[in-house]
Amino acid sequence: MVETLTSFFSMMSQRDRILIPVFFLSSAFVLFCFCFFLYNFRV
Secondary structure, three states: OOOHHHHHHHOHHHHHHHHHHHHHHHHHHHHHHHHHHHHHOOO
């Protein structure tokens, strides 16, 4: 698992290495806000 991730990151350029964590964090933040909104709407 770790070896495939390191080889995948080494294949990508420097810009993509920065782009992927930012995209992952933003999508996780949107998902958290969506769940928080649903929880407040239900209660």
